[in-house]
Amino acid sequence: MATNQLMQTIEALAKEKGIEPGVVIAAMEEAYLTASRKHFKAGEDLKARLNTETGQMELVAVKTIVDEVANAAVEISLAEALEMYGADAGVEVGDQIEFPQRTEMLGRIAAQTAKQVIFQKVREAERENVFEEYNQRVGEVVTGVVKRFEQGDMIVEVGRIETILPRKEQSRAESYNQGDRVRAVIRGVSKSVKGPQVVLSRTDAALLIKLFEQEVPEIYDGTVMIRGAVREAGDRAKVAVYSRERDIDPVGACVGMKGTRVQAIIRELRGEKIDIVEWSDDPVGFVMNALSPAKVQRVSITDDENRVMEVLVEDSQLSLAIGKKGQNVRLAAKLTGWKIDIKSEEEKRREVEAELGALEAGAGEAGEAGDGGAEAAADAPADATDGAPDAGVAGGSDQ
Numbered sequence: 001m002a003t004n005q006l007m008q009t010i011e012a013l014a015k016e017k018g019i020e021p022g023v024v025i026a027a028m029e030e031a032y033l034t035a036s037r038k039h040f041k042a043g044e045d046l047k048a049r050l051n052t053e054t055g056q057m058e059l060v061a062v063k064t065i066v067d068e069v070a071n072a073a074v075e076i077s078l079a080e081a082l083e084m085y086g087a088d089a090g091v092e093v094g095d096q097i098e099f100p101q102r103t104e105m106l107g108r109i110a111a112q113t114a115k116q117v118i119f120q121k122v123r124e125a126e127r128e129n130v131f132e133e134y135n136q137r138v139g140e141v142v143t144g145v146v147k148r149f150e151q152g153d154m155i156v157e158v159g160r161i162e163t164i165l166p167r168k169e170q171s172r173a174e175s176y177n178q179g180d181r182v183r184a185v186i187r188g189v190s191k192s193v194k195g196p197q198v199v200l201s202r203t204d205a206a207l208l209i210k211l212f213e214q215e216v217p218e219i220y221d222g223t224v225m226i227r228g229a230v231r232e233a234g235d236r237a238k239v240a241v242y243s244r245e246r247d248i249d250p251v252g253a254c255v256g257m258k259g260t261r262v263q264a265i266i267r268e269l270r271g272e273k274i275d276i277v278e279w280s281d282d283p284v285g286f287v288m289n290a291l292s293p294a295k296v297q298r299v300s301i302t303d304d305e306n307r308v309m310e311v312l313v314e315d316s317q318l319s320l321a322i323g324k325k326g327q328n329v330r331l332a333a334k335l336t337g338w339k340i341d342i343k344s345e346e347e348k349r350r351e352v353e354a355e356l357g358a359l360e361a362g363a364g365e366a367g368e369a370g371d372g373g374a375e376a377a378a379d380a381p382a383d384a385t386d387g388a389p390d391a392g393v394a395g396g397s398d399q
Helices: 005-017 021-036 078-085 104-135 205-215 250-255 257-268 283-290 315-322 324-336 345-383 389-398
Strands: 045-051 056-066 075-077 096-100 141-150 153-158 161-165 181-192 195-201 224-232 236-243 273-278 296-303 308-313 339-344
Touching: 005 021, 005 104, 021 045, 021 056, 021 104, 056 078, 075 078, 104 181, 104 195, 141 161, 141 205, 153 181, 153 195, 161 181, 181 205, 205 224, 205 236, 205 257, 224 250, 224 324, 236 250, 236 283, 236 324, 250 257, 250 273, 257 273, 273 283, 283 296, 283 308, 283 324, 308 315, 308 345, 315 324, 315 339, 324 339, 339 345
Parallel strands: 056 075, 161 195, 236 273, 308 339
Antiparallel strands: 045 056, 056 096, 141 153, 141 181, 153 161, 181 195, 224 236, 296 308
């Protein structure tokens, strides 16, 4: 515990700013040194240090012992050092000697300079601490209070700092007023001239994952795992879940009794629809699950290299499988990582009929071409000279 008033003040300031007392002391020493250099010889090696016992700042000029002095501001001869300390002092070349300096003449201007430097250094240390703290918390959900709006961006107070929720990271289904509480995920932290900029998001899929971790104990303890999540914020989201234990239904665990768990998340996201599907290591099965709530008739891989699948559904399920403005199939494709081509039974039947028709037409044309060739071969003997009639007949019989 500090015994003098200055140290008590330093500890209070450090606690308020969330930094170590040593940072404040270092800032004070540097500030004192900066102010002192204006009143002492240029080139002197000055050092300032705070005496934590007395609470007084001490200033010294450091000189190195040398055989021959080349710069009197920072060097002292061995002979002079021996004269000062005596032959038995054990001083030698390379040692350093500190000479206390008087500081009474520094005055008000020097004190003001020192004050400015202290504030600057403390502010820099505080900003660096904020950056380090929040940079390690990227992906974490935080709760803050809406302070104000700046050109559509929302300024949210989280703890001791102001964060920003940009317009593009806000859900279009949501609106907030000044003073409202808001939960968001930390998307990133950047350094700027004004200090660290903590960016929040209400549209990132990480927010959805964190909300499930908070609402579903099985996800929190690792029994049920989220293998993927995609969102179109404000409209719809899909979450793929997997159970590490056979007797636990991952979808049922996330939905909860009468839908209580998922409904809590839907309320937090202002009515965003959430499809919870079971993850599968079989791509075909996973795509069938991902297209929920639509029922799929058949799935076939059409291009394994480019990850393309063809999905067949009943005519009545086509609009449900595609979704509003293609939203359902688009989210399913993002979730699974496969390009999905959805067709109804009617479309598939017409496509097959068209292919069969094309094949029949091709076969017919080939047959006509073959008949024409035979006729030409049969006509050839008749058109030939009368000197070789038997050759044409023999050819015809061979055919």
